[in-house]
Amino acid sequence: MTPLALSPSFSVSAGLHHREQKTLFGCVEQRQNFIKAGQFSPSVCSGRSFTSVDECTWRRSACSRDSRKGKSRGFKGLESFNDNFHVRKSLFSVCHEKNDLRGGEFETDKGENEAFLSSAQLGCWAVTAIYVGWLFILPYAPGDPVWAISPATIQMLIDLSLNFFFVLPLTAYLGNLVGIHGLAPVLHPVDEGLFNFVIGWTLLFAPLLFTDRKRDRFGGSLEGLWLIQMLLTNTVLAPYMAIRLNRENANRRKKSWENTLGRALKGGAKYVGLVGATVGVVSVLWGLFGRPEGGFGGIKERWGYLLEYIGRERLAYAFIWDIILYTVFQPWLIGDNLSNVREENREFVRVLRFVPYVGLFAYVLGLREEVKKV
Numbered sequence: 001m002t003p004l005a006l007s008p009s010f011s012v013s014a015g016l017h018h019r020e021q022k023t024l025f026g027c028v029e030q031r032q033n034f035i036k037a038g039q040f041s042p043s044v045c046s047g048r049s050f051t052s053v054d055e056c057t058w059r060r061s062a063c064s065r066d067s068r069k070g071k072s073r074g075f076k077g078l079e080s081f082n083d084n085f086h087v088r089k090s091l092f093s094v095c096h097e098k099n100d101l102r103g104g105e106f107e108t109d110k111g112e113n114e115a116f117l118s119s120a121q122l123g124c125w126a127v128t129a130i131y132v133g134w135l136f137i138l139p140y141a142p143g144d145p146v147w148a149i150s151p152a153t154i155q156m157l158i159d160l161s162l163n164f165f166f167v168l169p170l171t172a173y174l175g176n177l178v179g180i181h182g183l184a185p186v187l188h189p190v191d192e193g194l195f196n197f198v199i200g201w202t203l204l205f206a207p208l209l210f211t212d213r214k215r216d217r218f219g220g221s222l223e224g225l226w227l228i229q230m231l232l233t234n235t236v237l238a239p240y241m242a243i244r245l246n247r248e249n250a251n252r253r254k255k256s257w258e259n260t261l262g263r264a265l266k267g268g269a270k271y272v273g274l275v276g277a278t279v280g281v282v283s284v285l286w287g288l289f290g291r292p293e294g295g296f297g298g299i300k301e302r303w304g305y306l307l308e309y310i311g312r313e314r315l316a317y318a319f320i321w322d323i324i325l326y327t328v329f330q331p332w333l334i335g336d337n338l339s340n341v342r343e344e345n346r347e348f349v350r351v352l353r354f355v356p357y358v359g360l361f362a363y364v365l366g367l368r369e370e371v372k373k374v
Helices: 012-017 029-035 053-062 091-101 114-137 151-162 162-177 189-210 222-233 234-243 259-268 269-291 300-314 314-336 343-352 356-367
Strands: 003-005 078-080
Touching: 003 300, 003 343, 114 234, 151 189, 151 222, 151 314, 162 222, 162 269, 189 222, 189 259, 189 269, 189 300, 189 314, 189 356, 222 234, 222 259, 234 314, 259 269, 269 300, 269 356, 300 314, 314 356, 343 356
Parallel strands: 003 078
Antiparallel strands: none
C-alpha cells in the first residue's frame, strides 16, 4: 500500500507528547488502492485536508469505519516527502493517543449528530431560562422571589452558611461537652442536611468540570464558574452544559493554563472526593438523627418537616431543582469523559454514573493520574 504523504514539518513525537502543538499535514487519499484493498467504499474519504490533530479526531470516522471494533484500517504507514523518517503508527493511533491524554473520547464514536446536539443545547438554554425565571423572578413558586426576599430568609441563609460543612455544629457539639455553648446557630437538622448535601455534591463536580474534555469551549473562567456554583447558585451549570456543546473552533486558541484553584482541585481529586463523600453521608445522617436533644422528632416527623419545608421556602425548593439537574447532568458529563477513568475501573464507573452522588464519587476516585496533570 502506498503510504500517505506528510509535510516534513510534521512530528509524530510532537503529536503524541506535546498535546496542544498544532501541526499542518495533508490527508492524501490513494483512493483506488484503498478501494481495491476493500478498506473503503467510493463514498468515503474524498481527499480531505486536516488542519490539526484535533480536527483529525472528529473526522476519523470518515477514514476509518471499523475503528470502533478495534481495527485501525486505512492509514497503515506515514512517510515524509524527504524520507527523514518512516512511521509505522497509523494516523488513527496518533489522533487517539493525543486525544486520550486530554482525557476524552471521540465524538464520532459516540454517534453524536448535529440534530441531537442542537436539541440538547436548546434544552439546556431552556432549563437555564426556566430556572432563572421560575426560581428567581416569578412569585408563583413556594417562598419569596429574589426581589421580595424576607429578612427571615436572609437570616436563614446566613445561618446555613455559618454551618457550612457542619464545621460549627460539630464544634458546638464538642463545646457543649465541656460546657461551652452558643458556638453555632441552631437550625432544624433537615435544613442543615439538605443544604450541605447539595454543597457536598457541588464540591464533587469540581474534578469532573476541570477534566471535562470539552471545557476549552467555555470561553470564561472555569474556576470562577465553579466558585459561583459552590458559593452562590447552581444556576450556572445548565448554561455551561449548553456552551460545551458548541461546535469546536479549530482556530480557537487552547487554554494553556489553569489557576492554582483549578490545578489543586484536579490534582487533589482523591481528597476532594473523600471530603465530598463524607459531607454527603454526614448530611443524610444529620438530617435523620442530628440534634437529638433539640426536640425535632424522629424520622417520620423529620420527613414531614422536609415536605413542609420544600413547600414554603424558595431556598429548599431550589435545592430540589438542583438535585434533579445534578441527577441528569452527572451521567451525561461522566459518560462524555469515561476515558479519563483508569481502564480497570471504567466499566464500573460507566454503570455507577447513573446513581446520584455515588457515581460522581466513583468517577473522581477512578481518575487516571496523567489526566490530573493535563
